Amino acid sequence: MSAVEGVLLGLYFTTGAIVGSFANVCIHRLPRGLSVVRPGSSCPSCGAPIAFFDNVPVVSWLLLRGRCRRCGASIPVRYVLVELLVAFLFLGAGFLYGPTFVAASAAFLAAASVILAATDLEARTLPDEVTLGTLVLGLVLAALRDRAAAVSDQGLVRFFAGSHLFEAVAGALAGALFLEGVRRVYKRLRGQEGMGEGDVKMLAMAGAFTGPAGVFLTLFFASLAGTVVAGGATLLRALHWSLEARRARASSSAALAVAARAGLLVADDGRVLSASARFREIPGAAADGMRLTADVPTAGRLLAFVRLAGTRVRRGEPAAHGRLALDDGADFFRVLAARAEATPAGLLVLLARVDVPFGVFLACGALVAFVAGRSAWDAIAGGLPWVPRLLP
Numbered sequence: 001m002s003a004v005e006g007v008l009l010g011l012y013f014t015t016g017a018i019v020g021s022f023a024n025v026c027i028h029r030l031p032r033g034l035s036v037v038r039p040g041s042s043c044p045s046c047g048a049p050i051a052f053f054d055n056v057p058v059v060s061w062l063l064l065r066g067r068c069r070r071c072g073a074s075i076p077v078r079y080v081l082v083e084l085l086v087a088f089l090f091l092g093a094g095f096l097y098g099p100t101f102v103a104a105s106a107a108f109l110a111a112a113s114v115i116l117a118a119t120d121l122e123a124r125t126l127p128d129e130v131t132l133g134t135l136v137l138g139l140v141l142a143a144l145r146d147r148a149a150a151v152s153d154q155g156l157v158r159f160f161a162g163s164h165l166f167e168a169v170a171g172a173l174a175g176a177l178f179l180e181g182v183r184r185v186y187k188r189l190r191g192q193e194g195m196g197e198g199d200v201k202m203l204a205m206a207g208a209f210t211g212p213a214g215v216f217l218t219l220f221f222a223s224l225a226g227t228v229v230a231g232g233a234t235l236l237r238a239l240h241w242s243l244e245a246r247r248a249r250a251s252s253s254a255a256l257a258v259a260a261r262a263g264l265l266v267a268d269d270g271r272v273l274s275a276s277a278r279f280r281e282i283p284g285a286a287a288d289g290m291r292l293t294a295d296v297p298t299a300g301r302l303l304a305f306v307r308l309a310g311t312r313v314r315r316g317e318p319a320a321h322g323r324l325a326l327d328d329g330a331d332f333f334r335v336l337a338a339r340a341e342a343t344p345a346g347l348l349v350l351l352a353r354v355d356v357p358f359g360v361f362l363a364c365g366a367l368v369a370f371v372a373g374r375s376a377w378d379a380i381a382g383g384l385p386w387v388p389r390l391l392p
């Protein structure tokens with residue numbers, strides 16, 4: 001690697017860290033309906049504005065040891081992870097595609113994917129500012145690639161055959177129409193929403209970067225990621241829960257500790273003895289010492305499971321549930337898996353989140369489709385006279 005290439009890659013990494021820092025602002029503010037421009041960054045705990053020298057991506061977090069300079073509140077490690085992730089994705093784009101519009105396309109698709117995966121996971125929303133804004137950016141970058149390749153100077157037929165912009169528009173349309181169709185069919189057959197309009201806009205966005213072929217490869221890789229992640233997570237959870245259950249059976253204090261990190265401990269009289277963040281985040285959920293019989297509509301299914309599990313466990317039968325949907329009708333929605341165990345201190349209910357929203361997998365699928373789509377296309381349909389040009 002030459003010195004020039006080294007400097008270039010360093011620039012990609014630095015730019016990625018700065019974009020990652022802005023991504024954090026988007027992830028925090030867009031789902032809350034706040035402006036990403038004004039006001040400047042401030043501490044979510046004490047509201048103090050963050051000086052520019054405390055706002056250097058990654059470096060500031062390390063220097064301040066993850067705490068606010070004024071109030072000392074801890075800054076979640078997620079902020080650094082997002083900055084580093086986007087920085088490394090930009091570095092990867094620079095490494096794979098050099099100083100080209102292809103690299104810029106890959107980098108911005110990656111940054112948007114990280115933001116969307118995070119907002120979908122945290123707030124179940126895919127903000128239009130990101131999906132539609134990035135879609136437009138994808139079209140602009142495709143037009144720039146046409147200019148760089150001097151496509152517009154060719155005849156009309158060759159223009160449409162070789163135009164990146166034409167393919168980007170077709171990709172956005174294919175993504176929007178296909179997923180909107182799937183959404184409506186699902187709604188008609190099942191009578192409920194299977195996915196949101198945000199997913200439709202997000203696939204249209206991916207289509208603007210990967211073209212019509214890329215849209216279907218995105219869906220394919222997204223389903224693959226979903227299957228692998230769901231299967232792997234189920235396996236890991238079973239293993240983790242078996243270990244935690246064995247620990248909790250050893251003593252009362254061990255059971256309290258296990259419940260504090262992985263679930264809920266309920267005494268025979270229905271009092272909550274110990275609870276993890278997963279339980280506490282449920283709106284209106286009982287705090288320690290409260291009785292679980294309290295009326296908490298959001299946790300209704302979980303409470304019903306706990307009551308039933310208490311009876312079953314006393315009879316020596318296993319008690320587990322794969323999908324308990326908790327929904328307050330507004331912005332809180334979780335699907336939890338639960339398993340109950342008898343311990344010396346009471347009934348231990350292990351809890352884990354199992355609802356990974358589709359946007360997270362679409363984000364993975366779009367990136368894999370961009371990077372590996374051309375090879376996949378050549379393998380599947382290499383004999384066809386049409387070549388997807390957006391896919392490098």
Ligand SMILES: [Zn+2]
Pocket residue numbers: 043044045046047048068069070071072073
């Ligand atoms: Zn503060």
